[in-house]
Amino acid sequence: MVKLVDTLLLGSSARASRFESEWRHGIFYSKRLLGHLIFMIFSTLEHILTHISFSVVSIVISTHLITLLVNEILGFHDLSKNGMIISFFCITGLLITRWILSGHLPFSDLYESLIFLSWGFSIFHIVFCFKKHKNDLSAIIAPSVIFTQGFATSGVLTEIHQSAILVPALQSHWLMMHVSMMIFGYAALLCGSLLSVGILVITFGEVIQILGKSNNLYFLNESFSFVEIQYMNRNERNNVLQKTFFSSSRNYYRSQFIQQLDRWSYRIISLGFLFLTIGILSGAVWANEAWGSYWNWDPKETWAFITWTIFAIYLHTRKNTKFESVNSSIAASLGFLIIWICYLGINLLGIGLHSYGSFTSN
Amino acid sequence: MKTLSPLNSSNPCLLKTHFLKVPIFNPIFKFKPLPHNTHHARIAKVPSFTMNSKLKSSQDINNTGKKSVSQKIVLSETSPPPLAVDKDGINGGSGSESVPVSSKKKGGVSGLAKKLSKKVLQILSNLSLAIGEMFTIAALMALGTVIEQGEAPDFYFKNYPEDHPVLGFFTWRWVLTLGFDHMFTSPVFIGMLALLGASLMACTYTTQIPLVKVSRRWAFLHSAEAIRKQEFSDTLTRASIEDVGTLLMGAGYEVFLKGPCLYAFQGLAGRLAPIGVHISLLLIMVGGTLSAAGSFKGSVTVPQGLNFVVGDVLGPTGFLSTPTEAFNTEIHVNRFYMDYFESGEVSQFHTDLSLLDMDGKEVMRKTISVNDPLRYGGITIYQTDWSISALQILKDNEGPYNLAMAPLQINGDKKLFGTFLPVGDINSPDVKGISMLARDLQSIVLYDKEGKFAGVRRPNSKLPINIDGSEIVILDAIGSSGLDLKTDPGVPTVYAGFGALMLTTCISYLSHSQIWAIQDGTSVIIGGKTNRAKMEFPEEMNRLLDKVPEIVESSSSQQVDTITSG
Numbered sequence: 033m034v035k036l037v038d039t040l041l042l043g044s045s046a047r048a049s050r051f052e053s054e055w056r057h058g059i060f061y062s063k064r065l066l067g068h069l070i071f072m073i074f075s076t077l078e079h080i081l082t083h084i085s086f087s088v089v090s091i092v093i094s095t096h097l098i099t100l101l102v103n104e105i106l107g108f109h110d111l112s113k114n115g116m117i118i119s120f121f122c123i124t125g126l127l128i129t130r131w132i133l134s135g136h137l138p139f140s141d142l143y144e145s146l147i148f149l150s151w152g153f154s155i156f157h158i159v160f161c162f163k164k165h166k167n168d169l170s171a172i173i174a175p176s177v178i179f180t181q182g183f184a185t186s187g188v189l190t191e192i193h194q195s196a197i198l199v200p201a202l203q204s205h206w207l208m209m210h211v212s213m214m215i216f217g218y219a220a221l222l223c224g225s226l227l228s229v230g231i232l233v234i235t236f237g238e239v240i241q242i243l244g245k246s247n248n249l250y251f252l253n254e255s256f257s258f259v260e261i262q263y264m265n266r267n268e269r270n271n272v273l274q275k276t277f278f279s280s281s282r283n284y285y286r287s288q289f290i291q292q293l294d295r296w297s298y299r300i301i302s303l304g305f306l307f308l309t310i311g312i313l314s315g316a317v318w319a320n321e322a323w324g325s326y327w328n329w330d331p332k333e334t335w336a337f338i339t340w341t342i343f344a345i346y347l348h349t350r351k352n353t354k355f356e357s358v359n360s361s362i363a364a365s366l367g368f369l370i371i372w373i374c375y376l377g378i379n380l381l382g383i384g385l386h387s388y389g390s391f392t393s394n
Numbered sequence: 395m396k397t398l399s400p401l402n403s404s405n406p407c408l409l410k411t412h413f414l415k416v417p418i419f420n421p422i423f424k425f426k427p428l429p430h431n432t433h434h435a436r437i438a439k440v441p442s443f444t445m446n447s448k449l450k451s452s453q454d455i456n457n458t459g460k461k462s463v464s465q466k467i468v469l470s471e472t473s474p475p476p477l478a479v480d481k482d483g484i485n486g487g488s489g490s491e492s493v494p495v496s497s498k499k500k501g502g503v504s505g506l507a508k509k510l511s512k513k514v515l516q517i518l519s520n521l522s523l524a525i526g527e528m529f530t531i532a533a534l535m536a537l538g539t540v541i542e543q544g545e546a547p548d549f550y551f552k553n554y555p556e557d558h559p560v561l562g563f564f565t566w567r568w569v570l571t572l573g574f575d576h577m578f579t580s581p582v583f584i585g586m587l588a589l590l591g592a593s594l595m596a597c598t599y600t601t602q603i604p605l606v607k608v609s610r611r612w613a614f615l616h617s618a619e620a621i622r623k624q625e626f627s628d629t630l631t632r633a634s635i636e637d638v639g640t641l642l643m644g645a646g647y648e649v650f651l652k653g654p655c656l657y658a659f660q661g662l663a664g665r666l667a668p669i670g671v672h673i674s675l676l677l678i679m680v681g682g683t684l685s686a687a688g689s690f691k692g693s694v695t696v697p698q699g700l701n702f703v704v705g706d707v708l709g710p711t712g713f714l715s716t717p718t719e720a721f722n723t724e725i726h727v728n729r730f731y732m733d734y735f736e737s738g739e740v741s742q743f744h745t746d747l748s749l750l751d752m753d754g755k756e757v758m759r760k761t762i763s764v765n766d767p768l769r770y771g772g773i774t775i776y777q778t779d780w781s782i783s784a785l786q787i788l789k790d791n792e793g794p795y796n797l798a799m800a801p802l803q804i805n806g807d808k809k810l811f812g813t814f815l816p817v818g819d820i821n822s823p824d825v826k827g828i829s830m831l832a833r834d835l836q837s838i839v840l841y842d843k844e845g846k847f848a849g850v851r852r853p854n855s856k857l858p859i860n861i862d863g864s865e866i867v868i869l870d871a872i873g874s875s876g877l878d879l880k881t882d883p884g885v886p887t888v889y890a891g892f893g894a895l896m897l898t899t900c901i902s903y904l905s906h907s908q909i910w911a912i913q914d915g916t917s918v919i920i921g922g923k924t925n926r927a928k929m930e931f932p933e934e935m936n937r938l939l940d941k942v943p944e945i946v947e948s949s950s951s952q953q954v955d956t957i958t959s960g
Binding site for chain 1: 765
């Protein structure tokens with residue numbers, strides 16, 4: 033009897049344990065299923081967001097181009113502004129989705145840092161757009177071009193890039209600060225240097241055009257007024273305008289425009305310089321914690337320092353107020369090239385300690 | 395700095411008496427007595443000070459409102475003397491600011507030396523020179539990344555040959571004589587850096603420190619045309635200057651009111667912060683020099699279970715390096731292990747270290763990993779690398795044998811280690827055996843005599859495998875830890891410089907705005923300028939001025955009617 037109970041009990045407990053193990057198996061599988069489901073939802077979300085932001089930005093850019101040419105369609109400006117805001121939210125959503133999916137901040141390789149760069153551009157554009165309180169061409173030209181570049185590169189790179197794991201050297205809290213500061217710095221500096229390139233294009237394009245026309249005194253006078261106008265302050269300018277005789281007020285508006293571009297460029301580049309400084313220094317401190325030395329003359333570090341030096345030259349050429357806008361624009365345009373070398377060129381070569389973001393690895 | 399408010403006790407808020415901690419030259423007020431000045435180390439100036447104090451007192455006597463305009467002009471044209479900030483806060487030194495240049499008391503050699511140093515100082519603090527230096531340094535650094543660094547001379551003979559030189563003229567002679575193969579320690583580069591440092595010091599001394607005094611010196615503008623000439627100017631037809639002052643104070647400006655004139659400013663720190671930037675750059679340079687000349691470096695790969703002595707591993711980097719007591723410490727690697735991701739890749743590697751002093755007593759024990767170093771006695775130990783040192787096996791239940799593992803060369807940063815267990819006659823020329831390969835400490839792949847794949851074993855499973863008649867049990871894979879050791883006396887200085895640089899760069903983003911105003915009858919004429927935020931300044935001023943209440947002449951007493959807009 034006892035034996036029967038025993039065997040029954042044993043049997044039932046065996047069955048119970050079997051049932052339990054099966055149940056546990058079931059839970060385990062359904063957990064995995066759930067995990068898979070969540071993963072799929074998030075990755076499709078990411079997919080959708082990328083495509084939405086890409087298409088919105090393309091639309092916005094084309095409307096900007098049309099406004100440039102046509103110049104009269106008012107409704108477009110609101111459309112472009114809202115378009116920018118939508119794409120900003122899309123990119124934010126994209127970044128957050130990648131963060132949740134991969135478990136680490138989206139900084140580990142080139143694709144993710146490019147997405148972050150476009151996010152940085154959209155932030156700057158929105159901040160400065162809202163500060164202006166009125167539509168201004170300058171706030172429209174530069175970010176459109178930049179957005180084209182940012183998104184074209186990231187779209188060309190991969191369709192949807194699988195998020196990779198972080199190597200041991202990147203598992204640190206400094207990652208967040210260093211990379212985000214550097215990328216914000218690059219974004220701001222790129223915006224500012226594009227504005228300076230615009231200044232150079234307008235200045236020299238106009239001068240070449242005028243000088244190319246004829247040696248007529250009239251044209252010389254006009255070229256004098258155009259070029260000299262930028263270097264006068266407001267009241268002197270009023271006097272000159274009252275005194276000189278020129279037919280088109282185009283020059284006046286153009287020089288005002290250049291002055292605005294110049295001042296915006298200065299402000300944005302100062303901000304970018306600040307971020308770049310903090311980024312480089314936090315990178316140095318991180319290197320000291322991880323590898324034992326805060327400066328290794330690694331190619332990426334060296335080029336970041338070169339970028340810093342060029343923009344320090346930019347800030348110093350503005351001290352000499354006689355030719356401040358032209359000289360500093362030259363420095364800033366050089367800086368534009370150097371940033372792209374620093375950011376992408378080094379990764380293309382794939383050398384040095386910063387080879388995480390290179391095309392040739394993996 | 396005292397302010398003279400108009401005798402309008404209804405506006406007590408305009409009395410800001412304690413603004414500047416160090417009072418600067420004030421054209422209006424009484425002169426300070428002589429004795430406070432004698433502990434300024436400007437010996438040559440003391441006799442001239444007595445002359446000057448008399449000058450000042452006569453100025454005081456003749457002082458009227460109109461005169462201060464011409465005084466203002468005089469002030470801003472003479473170059474201010476170098477720093478003379480006193481602990482008592484007496485502005486003695488600045489009192490000699492309009493000193494006649496009669497400091498040539500010493501004669502002969504020292505006078506010549508002074509002239510020479512002045513000339514050198516002037517040349518060094520030239521801005522174009524500094525820009526040229528920065529540009530050269532940038533170009534040299536770029537060159538340093540293009541040319542391969544640290545290779546043997548053969549490399550440069552091959553790549554920069556003399557028969558067809560790069561860019562038409564660049565041969566290996568250029569590279570080796572100018573030291574471009576070790577660019578970042580070459581005399582050319584270091585010389586340029588030293589020159590930049592000298593320029594920084596000269597510039598800070600001659601241009602920027604006086605800037606402190608000039609920018610903190612303020613003066614009222616007393617004529618309406620002067621105000622209208624400012625970058626931004628406006629006229630309010632029916633307003634009172636006190637309202638303007640109050641509004642400016644509410645917006646965060648420091649306001650000074652004297653009679654009908656007003657002066658306000660904001661963001662002075664933004665003008666002074668660049669000085670801090672230059673000083674922190676100098677600090678970083680000093681710290682860097684200290685690091686380069688006085689530190690110790692070394693790296694070692696230690697198999698698990700073995701020891702090494704710190705002093706054997708570290709080597710000096712420069713002439714200031716002196717070893718410390720801590721160099722006698724012996725370090726014992728207790729255990730080396732790695733963490734893996736689910737996909738099998740390495741996620742982190744750890745080493746458990748014990749530090750033993752000369753008597754064998756354990757003074758410290760810590761497990762380090764990448765990004766988490768060990769610090770003891772000024773020495774820092776970093777986890778930078780790893781490898782596999784040996785495989786411990788049992789062959790046919792004999793053993794354990796330790797087979798040393800060697801690294802095999804493949805591309806990229808994936809590692810591969812292998813070892814070989816000979817089977818049969820060891821002394822025959824083409825001995826065959828069992829090969830074992832490992833990518834990490836997790837699993838070992840075994841191949842038989844012919845090189846065919848035999849199986850995979852994990853070291854902790856202790857499962858035997860039968861290959862070619864022998865039974866192999868893999869007991870353990872012994873890893874070795876790659877450690878980097880370092881002492882660096884310059885690090886505190888450099889970190890201080892970093893922190894200061896970050897802070898001062900942030901502050902120098904602020905814009906220094908100055909506003910002048912004058913009450914002309916019932917209207918107020920306002921003008922202002924700013925040095926950085928030129929775009930936002932007019933808008934901000936317009937917003938502010940919109941808030942100034944308009945005075946309506948409803949009663950005889952100056953009652954402000956509340957027609958505030960906005």
